[in-house]
Amino acid sequence: MTPPTPVRAIGLSGSLRKGSHNSALLRAAVELVPPGMTLEIVSYDDVPMYNHDLVHAPGAWPESVKKLRDAIAGADALVFAAPEYNYSLPAVLKNAIDWASRPPQPPLDGKPAAIMGSSMGTSGTIRMQMHFRHIAVFTNLLLLNKPEVLVTKSAEKLDAELRLVDQPTRDLVAQQLLALAAWTRRLRGEK
Numbered sequence: 001m002t003p004p005t006p007v008r009a010i011g012l013s014g015s016l017r018k019g020s021h022n023s024a025l026l027r028a029a030v031e032l033v034p035p036g037m038t039l040e041i042v043s044y045d046d047v048p049m050y051n052h053d054l055v056h057a058p059g060a061w062p063e064s065v066k067k068l069r070d071a072i073a074g075a076d077a078l079v080f081a082a083p084e085y086n087y088s089l090p091a092v093l094k095n096a097i098d099w100a101s102r103p104p105q106p107p108l109d110g111k112p113a114a115i116m117g118s119s120m121g122t123s124g125t126i127r128m129q130m131h132f133r134h135i136a137v138f139t140n141l142l143l144l145n146k147p148e149v150l151v152t153k154s155a156e157k158l159d160a161e162l163r164l165v166d167q168p169t170r171d172l173v174a175q176q177l178l179a180l181a182a183w184t185r186r187l188r189g190e191k
């Protein structure tokens with residue numbers, strides 16, 4: 001049997017804080033990728049707020065923006081892990097998406113992706129994820145539909161070192177990554 005073709009994914013967290021439960025979720029995802037898939041976390045905290053004045057001459061774009069766009073363009077798939085802020089995406093992640101959505105050759109266009117999120121309360125970021133899906137339409141991000149990863153009461157699922165220790169959540173993350181790998185290969189026309 002031919003082995004599956006490699007899927008190289010990158011992960012973006014929607015939270016900048018050191019103790020972020022969503023960054024912890026993304027770190028767990030790195031450990032849970034299926035065979036044939038890799039996941040590298042990309043930090044983008046130096047990306048400035050979007051300013052259209054900076055995009056008139058592509059060569060003049062900020063280095064941090066070029067780095068983020070190149071990382072997205074070079075990835076086979078994207079994994080987002082984000083908290084819900086005021087029923088929506090954190091501004092830092094929306095800002096990164098705005099930069100990555102602009103021509104020439106918008107790197108988000110046609111990119112397979114999965115979204116996961118964790119909240120300390122009981123919503124599990126469902127409203128943020130529905131907003132994310134709305135944004136995915138215009139940016140033409142090809143978001144995986146299922147399984148959804150909605151982590152509730154996140155503090156109970158992490159240990160003191162912010163390792164994801166809740167087995168059902170680990171299993172769900174692993175299932176989503178497996179589905180993302182299959183989705184990516186399907187979009188490549190492999191199956």
Ligand SMILES: Cc1cc2nc3c(=O)[nH]c(=O)nc-3n(C[C@H](O)[C@H](O)[C@H](O)COP(=O)(O)O)c2cc1C
Binds near residue numbers: 088
């Ligand atoms: C500005 C702001 C808005 C928030 N809005 C929501 C919200 O709408 N729904 C929710 O469940 N939690 C909300 N929270 C709580 C965060 O989702 C929670 O603190 C989460 O764990 C933060 O993610 P992190 O641990 O990855 O930083 C909000 C927090 C902040 C700072």
